[in-house]
Amino acid sequence: MYDFELTRPGTLDEALAALRAEDAQPLSGGQTLIPTLKQRLAMPSVLVSLTGIEELRGITREDGALRIGGGTTHGQIARETADSFPGLSHLAGKIGDPAVRNRGTIGGSLANNDPSACYPAAMMATGGTVITNNREIAADDYFQGMFTTALEEDEIVTGVRIPVPQSSNYQKFEQPASRFPLVGVFVARFDGRVGVGVTGASEGGVFRWREAEEALGSDFTPEALKDMSHPADGMISDLHGTAEYRAHLIAVMTRRAVAAAT
Amino acid sequence: MSKRPPDLRRPGVSRRGFLQGSSVVAGSLGLAAGEVRAAAAEPTSDTRNIEIKINGKTRNMSVEPRTTLVEALRDTLGMTGTKIGCNQGQCGACTVLLNGSRVNSCLTLAVMAEGGEVVTVEGLADPSGDLHPMQSAFARNDAFQCGYCTPGQILSAIACIDEGHAGNEAEIREYMSGNLCRCGAYPNIVAAIVQVRDSQQG
Numbered sequence: 001m002y003d004f005e006l007t008r009p010g011t012l013d014e015a016l017a018a019l020r021a022e023d024a025q026p027l028s029g030g031q032t033l034i035p036t037l038k039q040r041l042a043m044p045s046v047l048v049s050l051t052g053i054e055e056l057r058g059i060t061r062e063d064g065a066l067r068i069g070g071g072t073t074h075g076q077i078a079r080e081t082a083d084s085f086p087g088l089s090h091l092a093g094k095i096g097d098p099a100v101r102n103r104g105t106i107g108g109s110l111a112n113n114d115p116s117a118c119y120p121a122a123m124m125a126t127g128g129t130v131i132t133n134n135r136e137i138a139a140d141d142y143f144q145g146m147f148t149t150a151l152e153e154d155e156i157v158t159g160v161r162i163p164v165p166q167s168s169n170y171q172k173f174e175q176p177a178s179r180f181p182l183v184g185v186f187v188a189r190f191d192g193r194v195g196v197g198v199t200g201a202s203e204g205g206v207f208r209w210r211e212a213e214e215a216l217g218s219d220f221t222p223e224a225l226k227d228m229s230h231p232a233d234g235m236i237s238d239l240h241g242t243a244e245y246r247a248h249l250i251a252v253m254t255r256r257a258v259a260a261a262t
Numbered sequence: 263m264s265k266r267p268p269d270l271r272r273p274g275v276s277r278r279g280f281l282q283g284s285s286v287v288a289g290s291l292g293l294a295a296g297e298v299r300a301a302a303a304e305p306t307s308d309t310r311n312i313e314i315k316i317n318g319k320t321r322n323m324s325v326e327p328r329t330t331l332v333e334a335l336r337d338t339l340g341m342t343g344t345k346i347g348c349n350q351g352q353c354g355a356c357t358v359l360l361n362g363s364r365v366n367s368c369l370t371l372a373v374m375a376e377g378g379e380v381v382t383v384e385g386l387a388d389p390s391g392d393l394h395p396m397q398s399a400f401a402r403n404d405a406f407q408c409g410y411c412t413p414g415q416i417l418s419a420i421a422c423i424d425e426g427h428a429g430n431e432a433e434i435r436e437y438m439s440g441n442l443c444r445c446g447a448y449p450n451i452v453a454a455i456v457q458v459r460d461s462q463q464g
Contacts, residue, residue, distance in 0.1 A: 005308075006327035006373055034369045035350045037328070047327070049374060075363075097440025098421070100351060102363040103370065178352065179439070 001037040008049040012056070012158065016133060018048040019154050026050055026156055028071060028108035031100050056107065056158055065164060070107020070131075070157040077106060087168030087261070091118050091186065094172065096179055107157040113206075114180070115146045115236070116199060120206035121186035122170065124197030128162040136161075145205045165190050169261035171253040172200070175240050182241055183249035185209075187257040189220055196254055201235050201246045212254050220262065222255040312376040316341070317385025325372045331365075332356040334372035335382060343383040343413050347442075354441035357414035358382050364421040366440075383413035386420075395461065396420050399454035407445035415441045419455045428459045 006027070009015040018024060025044035027033055028051065036042050050056055056071030059080050066085055068077060078093030078101065095101055095109075095118055109117050110130055122128065123139040130137045132155045142150045151157070165188035172181035181200040188195040194216040196209040215224045230250040235243035309324045316339070323338045335341045335358075344367060347355030351369040358367045359381040367380075386394035396416050399405070406412045418441045422428050427437035434452050443451065 001328040004327055006371065008373075008376075030371065030374070031351060031366075031369055034330070034371070038349065051374065097354070098425070098427075098437055099354060099357055099364045099366045099418070099440045100369075102360075102365050 001034075002040060002043045004037075004044050005046045006049060007046060008052045010052050010054075012053055012133060012156070015048050015050060015053060015156065016154060018046065019156070021046045024048055026111070028105040028111075029073060029103040030108075031096070031104035032108065032112050032114065050105075050107070050156070062161070065161050067131075067159055067161050068106055069159045070110075071105050072107075074101035074104050074106070074109075085162070085164050085168070087165070087170055087186070087188065088122055088162065091122055091170040094118070094170075094179070106160060110142075110160065111149065111151060111157050113143060113147050113149045115202070115205045116175075116180040116182075116184070117206075118170065118172065118181065118184055118186075118199060121184050121197035121199040122162065122168075122188070123160065124206055124208050125168070125186040125188040125195035126163045126165060126197075127195060128160055130157055131159040131161060132156060133158055140208075143206050146203070148205070163188075163190070165195075167261045169257040171257040171260065173249050173253060183246050183253055185250065185253040185257050187216070187254065187261050189216075189261060193217060194220060198250055198254075201230075201250055203234050203236055209250065209254065212251075216258060220258065222259045222262075225251060225255050225258070310373065312373055314372070314375050314377070315379040317381060323372070327371065327373055329372045330368050331358070331360075331370040331372045331375050331380070332367035335367065335380075338372075341382060341384055345410055345413055347411065347414075352442070353411070353414075354418060355411050355414040357417045357441060359417055359421060362424075364418050364440075381417070383416060386416065394420070395458050396454065399457045400451070403450045403454040403457065404447070405450040405454040406443070406447050411441060411443045411445075415443065415451055419451070419458070422455060423459050423462065428455055431456070 007018050009018055023045040025047055027047040027049045050071050056069045058069045060067045074092045074095045078089050081089040106119055109119050120143055128139045130142045137150050144150060168188040170186045172184035175182050183201045184199040186197040194213050196212045197206060198209050199206045212225055230247045232243040232247040235246045237243040309326050311322060311324050313320055313322050323334055325334050325338060332344055332346055335344050344358055345355040346368060347353035349368045351366040356367040357364050360375055361378050386397055396419050400416060418438060422437045428434050431452055434455050
């Protein structure tokens with residue numbers, strides 16, 4: 001790691017002030033940022049730790065949705081949404097491993113926007129909202145490609161609002177070493193609408209499979225997708241799988257998610 | 263500071279460029295081997311004094327902000343029971359308990375543990391030298407060969423039972439998935455955990 005300073009503010013206002021320093025960067029759970037620093041792929045002058053900010057943590061229920069603080073860990077989400085939103089609980093409880101889930105946070109994951117991160121699939125499928133220190137951003141507008149989001153320089157993800165569907169399920173085909181999804185599909189069924197969020201597959205990052213959403217909107221069964229396949233154009237090809245393989249997995253994982261959510 | 267290559271000054275941008283250029287995706291698809299150790303030899307900024315309760319004893323130490331918890335344990339305090347395997351948070355050899363939760367100490371900055379309580383493998387046996395039941399069970403069940411992953415396995419195994427995730431063999435394997443064993447002692451590790459779980463219930 002290159003050398004850096006570190007501050008641990010106790011309030012959001014103090015954190016925002018600290019982030020005004022040149023090349024300052026927020027640090028949440030550090031489960032991605034610290035390996036990145038070790039590889040010298042980032043060189044912040046100051047890390048502003050967000051873990052001491054009480055207002056960024058916790059899960060509350062508000063009008064058909066869950067409001068989750070950006071500093072809430074995957075482990076806490078897995079434990080505390082098991083009854084209120086089992087699909088999300090299952091997703092959070094399968095991220096990485098227990099040690100990673102005890103440190104990594106939803107805000108950090110969304111700010112990083114790894115193309116294979118799990119939460120973005122749920123955010124897209126449910127029509128979630130990313131809440132920052134100065135605005136609210138719809139998921140469709142927030143995710144803008146691999147590691148790219150609508151966040152401005154000095155903006156912090158303070159929380160998310162995720163509408164709770166009638167039923168939902170997340171299926172990921174794991175890359176067995178990292179447990180990131182090779183392809184992950186979150187299916188969310190609401191009254192009158194179905195959302196399908198796909199992560200891990202596309203060079204453009206997370207996306208909604210709108211054809212599948214339409215077909216499932218009138219017939220929420222795996223059979224509704226029987227003759228449907230996703231094109232391989234723009235899908236990721238790497239040592240873990242070809243674009244064609246990933247495209248195939250999208251349909252397979254979507255059907256499995258629908259079967260499990262029915 | 264002046265040695266820093268200018269193209270790395272904007273972390274997000276440069277990382278993205280690197281990633282797109284090389285098709286390597288940090289995080290999801292694994293990081294290339296890097297110069298993890300080289301940083302230690304360079305001139306550094308201020309160190310700071312922190313206090314962490316380790317195995318029940320308050321320890322004061324002087325660390326740089328970039329010092330990881332496992333480096334503080336091993337290099338600053340000389341407590342080499344906690345091992346560094348991958349140093350990227352994938353293998354679990356560095357697992358310790360921080361405020362009662364298992365964490366990868368290689369992905370935790372020492373300063374982030376300030377004021378916290380850490381338990382390492384050195385803190386498991388009781389003062390008379392009797393091993394912790396999990397340590398005994400690992401020995402009885404041959405739950406290791408080379409032993410390098412064992413301190414992390416044992417801390418993780420204790421947490422696995424404490425969290426209530428040792429209900430059956432499949433659950434144990436799922437909740438021990440963050441601790442890799444290149445010797446392949448997994449069946450014996452699971453057997454050790456089952457044994458301790460059953461003895462605690464009995």
